[in-house]
Amino acid sequence: MAKSRPMGYIFPKRIQEAIAGESSNKTYYGGGLTKEEKKKFAEEKLKQNKEKSEKQKALEDARSPWTCPACEKMMRKKLDQKYFNRRGMCMDCTIKAETYLRTHGLFEKYEEAVSLRNYKAYMIDVKEQAVEFVNNLKSETKIVNHDGTFDTLTSDITEVKEFMLHEIEDIDKKLEEVKDIDMSLSAEYVIGVNLKEIVKDILKEEKEREQLVEDNS
Numbered sequence: 001m002a003k004s005r006p007m008g009y010i011f012p013k014r015i016q017e018a019i020a021g022e023s024s025n026k027t028y029y030g031g032g033l034t035k036e037e038k039k040k041f042a043e044e045k046l047k048q049n050k051e052k053s054e055k056q057k058a059l060e061d062a063r064s065p066w067t068c069p070a071c072e073k074m075m076r077k078k079l080d081q082k083y084f085n086r087r088g089m090c091m092d093c094t095i096k097a098e099t100y101l102r103t104h105g106l107f108e109k110y111e112e113a114v115s116l117r118n119y120k121a122y123m124i125d126v127k128e129q130a131v132e133f134v135n136n137l138k139s140e141t142k143i144v145n146h147d148g149t150f151d152t153l154t155s156d157i158t159e160v161k162e163f164m165l166h167e168i169e170d171i172d173k174k175l176e177e178v179k180d181i182d183m184s185l186s187a188e189y190v191i192g193v194n195l196k197e198i199v200k201d202i203l204k205e206e207k208e209r210e211q212l213v214e215d216n217s
């Protein structure tokens with residue numbers, strides 16, 4: 001099992017930079033484009049990327065429920081959304097769940113199980129992107145001109161291909177270290193808790209206690 005803090009691992013960032021660099025280069029190669037036109041292309045590309053990530057965010061927001069699945073209260077606070085994305089519950093419920101884990105000595109174990117799963121999922125994702133990138137590398141790129149004619153641009157892909165294959169090899173080594181992590185089993189399952197049910201029980205107990213205090217006063 002990996003001992004170092006896996007989330008700090010840097011090379012996927014290098015891969016992503018290489019991929020981003022290569023795809024933005026494609027907009028710069030230009031069949032007789034002026035400097036201004038190239039700049040415009042680059043700006044357009046940036047704008048497109050920004051719109052894409054905003055759309056993605058809107059989609060994610062839409063997928064989140066309005067009410068917390070544990071306490072069934074409306075998730076109004078911005079922080080609730082953050083906690084929901086991380087733990088599947090609103091902020092108050094997450095705090096209750098984490099307190100439970102701490103008092104039962106399970107918090108560290110749970111955090112480790114979650115972070116190893118995130119790490120492995122991330123590495124699998126980066127590898128997929130890298131492999132797809134290598135498979136799509138072409139030494140010739142066709143550019144359509146304004147008048148409908150084509151320009152064929154040739155580039156040397158040997159170097160970037162070698163770099164990526166080496167990175168993929170590194171990813172495989174890292175994935176080998178976490179091969180025991182069974183991604184079909186959730187972190188909660190592995191440490192033997194169901195946090196949603198635990199929080200529901202805690203909330204029920206709290207309510208009963210409040211009722212008892214009310215009845216006695």
Ligand SMILES: [Zn+2]
Binds near residue numbers: 068070072092094
């Ligand atoms: Zn809640």
